[in-house]
Amino acid sequence: MYRCGARFSQVSQPALRAVRHVRSRGVNRVRSVRDYGNLPYKPPTMNDLPTPQGSWEKSYQKLQRRNNMHLAVGVGFSAFTLFVAKQSGLVDFGSGPGLIKLEGGPSLAAPAEDEGAPPEEEAIVEEVPVPVEEAPTLIEPPAAEEPAPVEEATQAPAEEVVPAVVEEAAAAAPVEVTEPAVESTPAPEPAPEPAAEPAPEPATVEPEVKEAPEPVAESAQPAEESSPVPIVEPAPEPGKPIPDHVPYLIIGAGTSSVAAFRAIKARDAKAKVLVISGEGESPYMRPPLSKELWYSEDPETPSKLCFKQWNGKERSIFFEHEEYYTPLNELSSRENGGIAILKGRKVVKIDVHKKRVFMDDGSEVSYDKCLIATGGQPKSLPVLDRAGSEVLQHVTLFRTIADYKSLHSVVKEGKNVTIVGGGFLGSELACALGHMSKNTGGKVTQIFPESGNMGKILPEYLSNWTTQQVKSEGVSIINNSYVKSVKTTEAGKLSLTLNTGKELITDHVVVAVGLEPSIDLARTSGLEIDETHGGFRVNAELEARSNLWVAGDAACFYDIKLGRRRVEHHDHAIVSGRLAGENMTGAGKPYWHQSMFWSDLGPDVGYEAIGIVDSSLPTVGVFAKATARDTPKAVVEETGEGLRSETESMADTSSLIHSSAPHAPLKGEDYGKGIVFYLRDNIVVGIVLWNVFSRMPIARKIIKEGKSYDDLSEVAKLFNLHTE
Amino acid sequence: MSYCKQEGKDRVIFVTAVDHETPAKVLLPEDDEEPVGLIQPDGEINWECPCLGGMATGPCGVEFREAFTCFHYSSAEPKGSDCLEAFRQMTECMSQYPNVYGNKEDVPNDDPEMELAEEVTKKE
Numbered sequence: 001m002y003r004c005g006a007r008f009s010q011v012s013q014p015a016l017r018a019v020r021h022v023r024s025r026g027v028n029r030v031r032s033v034r035d036y037g038n039l040p041y042k043p044p045t046m047n048d049l050p051t052p053q054g055s056w057e058k059s060y061q062k063l064q065r066r067n068n069m070h071l072a073v074g075v076g077f078s079a080f081t082l083f084v085a086k087q088s089g090l091v092d093f094g095s096g097p098g099l100i101k102l103e104g105g106p107s108l109a110a111p112a113e114d115e116g117a118p119p120e121e122e123a124i125v126e127e128v129p130v131p132v133e134e135a136p137t138l139i140e141p142p143a144a145e146e147p148a149p150v151e152e153a154t155q156a157p158a159e160e161v162v163p164a165v166v167e168e169a170a171a172a173a174p175v176e177v178t179e180p181a182v183e184s185t186p187a188p189e190p191a192p193e194p195a196a197e198p199a200p201e202p203a204t205v206e207p208e209v210k211e212a213p214e215p216v217a218e219s220a221q222p223a224e225e226s227s228p229v230p231i232v233e234p235a236p237e238p239g240k241p242i243p244d245h246v247p248y249l250i251i252g253a254g255t256s257s258v259a260a261f262r263a264i265k266a267r268d269a270k271a272k273v274l275v276i277s278g279e280g281e282s283p284y285m286r287p288p289l290s291k292e293l294w295y296s297e298d299p300e301t302p303s304k305l306c307f308k309q310w311n312g313k314e315r316s317i318f319f320e321h322e323e324y325y326t327p328l329n330e331l332s333s334r335e336n337g338g339i340a341i342l343k344g345r346k347v348v349k350i351d352v353h354k355k356r357v358f359m360d361d362g363s364e365v366s367y368d369k370c371l372i373a374t375g376g377q378p379k380s381l382p383v384l385d386r387a388g389s390e391v392l393q394h395v396t397l398f399r400t401i402a403d404y405k406s407l408h409s410v411v412k413e414g415k416n417v418t419i420v421g422g423g424f425l426g427s428e429l430a431c432a433l434g435h436m437s438k439n440t441g442g443k444v445t446q447i448f449p450e451s452g453n454m455g456k457i458l459p460e461y462l463s464n465w466t467t468q469q470v471k472s473e474g475v476s477i478i479n480n481s482y483v484k485s486v487k488t489t490e491a492g493k494l495s496l497t498l499n500t501g502k503e504l505i506t507d508h509v510v511v512a513v514g515l516e517p518s519i520d521l522a523r524t525s526g527l528e529i530d531e532t533h534g535g536f537r538v539n540a541e542l543e544a545r546s547n548l549w550v551a552g553d554a555a556c557f558y559d560i561k562l563g564r565r566r567v568e569h570h571d572h573a574i575v576s577g578r579l580a581g582e583n584m585t586g587a588g589k590p591y592w593h594q595s596m597f598w599s600d601l602g603p604d605v606g607y608e609a610i611g612i613v614d615s616s617l618p619t620v621g622v623f624a625k626a627t628a629r630d631t632p633k634a635v636v637e638e639t640g641e642g643l644r645s646e647t648e649s650m651a652d653t654s655s656l657i658h659s660s661a662p663h664a665p666l667k668g669e670d671y672g673k674g675i676v677f678y679l680r681d682n683i684v685v686g687i688v689l690w691n692v693f694s695r696m697p698i699a700r701k702i703i704k705e706g707k708s709y710d711d712l713s714e715v716a717k718l719f720n721l722h723t724e
Numbered sequence: 725m726s727y728c729k730q731e732g733k734d735r736v737i738f739v740t741a742v743d744h745e746t747p748a749k750v751l752l753p754e755d756d757e758e759p760v761g762l763i764q765p766d767g768e769i770n771w772e773c774p775c776l777g778g779m780a781t782g783p784c785g786v787e788f789r790e791a792f793t794c795f796h797y798s799s800a801e802p803k804g805s806d807c808l809e810a811f812r813q814m815t816e817c818m819s820q821y822p823n824v825y826g827n828k829e830d831v832p833n834d835d836p837e838m839e840l841a842e843e844v845t846k847k848e
Contacts, residue, residue: 261781262778262781263772265780265781265785266771266772266780266781267771267772269771269780269785269786269789270786320778320824321823321824322823323783323821323822323823323824324782324783324821324824326783336785336786336787337786338783459731459734460731460732460734461731461734461736617733618733618734618735619733619734619735620734620735620736620737621734621735621736621737622737622738622739623736623737623738623739624738624739624740624741624744698752701752701753702752705752705753709750711749712737713737713739713743714748714749714750715748715750716737716739716744717744717746717747717748717750718748718750718752720744721739721744722740722741722744
């Protein structure tokens with residue numbers, strides 16, 4: 001109390017004095033803004049202002065030098081960054097494959113000019129379309145005289161910039177030259193229409209060159225001049241004319257494509273369907289490529305591409321025999337319709353409004369209903385992309401039959417293979433290769449950044465337990481790691497340096513780090529891309545635009561129950577493909593049947609899952625002890641397809657037949673068999689059936705209910721964990 | 725006996741057979757997405773039924789449908805005896821595609837009616 005008072009008086013003393021001082025001078029007001037030594041206000045005079053010293057010019061120049069330096073460094077750096085980005089292919093400049101050339105004047109004149117242009121033009125291709133677009137509309141009437149301003153427009157900014165950009169300006173110049181040439185050709189035509197058709201043509205020229213490796217582009221274009229249907233090297237059927245119009249067109253020949261044309265044919269018996277396969281294969285199923293095909297004892301497997309189903313019957317991975325498909329030239333004339341496959345062509349653009357697609361060889365097809373089922377390409381690692389071709393010839397991005405064959409030949413030789421990635425594909429391949437290496441003597445290593453296999457899917461305890469299982473398949477696991485750099489050794493092997501500092505010598509690397517949906521068509525055709533999930537954005541009926549649907553890996557759809565999603569699984573490809581096919585024939589159905597997925601890690605661990613299965617969600621697992629009967633082998637096959645997703649529609653849950661194939665006792669049987677519930681806001685949104693098979697309809701009902709439960713152990717009873 | 729453990733956000737429950745002997749207290753609603761069989765409730769044929777194994781969608785799909793429709797709605801005695809022409813067309817078509825239809829045991833060959841009749845009665 002006393003102390004406090006003293007402080008107060010201490011503090012207040014000067015202020016009080018100031019007030020007195022002011023009052024004694026006859027001023028009544030205290031300027032509250034200045035709360036210290038309230039001295040009377042003295043207006044500032046010129047004398048108080050700072051006086052200039054030294055030469056203004058010098059200091060100005062100094063400042064200027066510094067700013068110029070800044071600018072130079074900045075421009076130099078950004079030019080370098082752009083260059084590196086371009087070289088590494090990390091950044092997509094979004095120019096797309098462009099529009100297709102039509103036969104005739106402009107497109108023929110252009111390539112000739114183009115070949116003269118230096119290769120650097122690629123780097124600035126993005127700039128070109130801007131002047132081109134202006135050209136036809138503004139500069140049309142005076143034609144040849146006008147190109148000057150166009151050139152000036154692009155060069156002017158370049159001149160202002162510091163030396164670092166000079167190379168860019170120089171590169172721009174020759175490209176500019178092609179523009180007047182392109183311009184002048186259409187000019188003589190009596191009625192130049194600035195609208196749709198002719199205008200985009202000039203723009204196509206450069207991207208074409210950019211896409212294809214140079215020699216191919218040069219040889220392909222002369223061919224185009226000679227014949228209306230150009231013979232590009234991948235086209236295997238040069239003689240067969242493509243129909244001008246098809247009622248149903250499917251872009252892509254994967255699993256959803258098959259599901260779609262089956263649904264179309266079921267609902268429209270005489271439908272004529274054209275399937276365009278960019279990969280050049282007839283439709284086949286991908287799951288066996290990382291599963292069954294590796295466990296076959298038959299040395300002929302890579303050429304026969306057959307696998308044994310669990311019911312013992314052999315079948316091909318191709319969905320249908322070649323005979324099933326209608327020859328291309330008969331599609332239009334067959335009264336009863338059919339399904340024809342056009343192989344080795346890629347669709348580069350869709351004109352959704354006019355219902356036409358344009359292919360990479362210049363041919364066009366119009367359609368009534370179109371489905372995009374382009375799937376995706378495997379993602380790569382930037383580290384490997386940068387490493388150069390010497391490293392890349394020892395790298396497999398696993399997805400297609402060709403990838404399977406090449407990897408199979410590597411493993412057969414007993415090489416050491418390293419798999420990067422701990423998800424479905426990576427873990428399945430690790431087990432498969434580990435299994436095969438027991439005979440060939442190779443070594444299999446798996447590297448992933450998570451702590452256990454399937455770390456993004458399974459809760460941590462289960463993920464770690466799975467890792468033990470994978471290890472028992474003979475795979476050495478390096479977890480919590482990623483590849484930092486790669487180089488080749490003198491012995492022709494690859495040396496991987498990990499983030500932990502560890503160095504790993506291997507013969508071959510398999511990258512299984514996820515999928516990039518193929519959405520080039522969205523860029524060229526003005527379709528919407530989903531920013532968060534990737535893929536074409538479609539509604540709950542999988543419709544992107546009128547008469548245009550998307551299914552499979554590439555579709556980001558609205559799930560009425562679980563919200564916007566994109567799913568990359570075989571069963572989803574079937575479910576969404578079928579739905580798209582139904583809607584293409586007028587069903588107007590929303591996405592209502594939840595797809596499932598499954599994975600088998602070696603012969604002893606298998607699981608099926610449904611809904612949103614994400615290890616970041618809280619989970620409740622209900623487990624029982626496994627018995628010898630609960631292995632994937634024991635699931636029975638009743639339908640012809642031989643894949644688990646299809647057994648569901650046929651097999652009903654009560655009539656199960658199990659093989660009693662003996663298996664070695666597992667270590668830590670604890671998590672041998674069980675149900676894992678994934679909760680979001682306490683509602684069950686995902687379920688994993690761990691070594692529990694053919695109970696998917698029950699799980700589907702629970703997801704559909706969308707309820708929260710007090711006791712999930714009670715819910716688990718529905719699955720009859722202890723009976724088969 | 726069952727026991728629980730908590731691992732972070734994840735809960736694990738172990739159950740024994742005895743724990744799960746009593747029936748579940750949770751009831752699931754009747755399945756409203758029950759897959760429709762070969763014959764729909766209204767008596768129409770469901771060509772999308774997976775049980776047809778691609779018969780209705782393959783290269784002889786149209787012929788198959790005609791034959792099967794004829795048989796399904798046949799009122800002749802014995803059933804389907806008025807559909808011989810349709811069945812002949814179907815088998816003729818199928819013989820052109822031995823690799824598609826050849827190795828399946830259930831392809832009607834000598835006595836298609838009987839086979840189909842069996843199939844239908846099974847589904848019904």
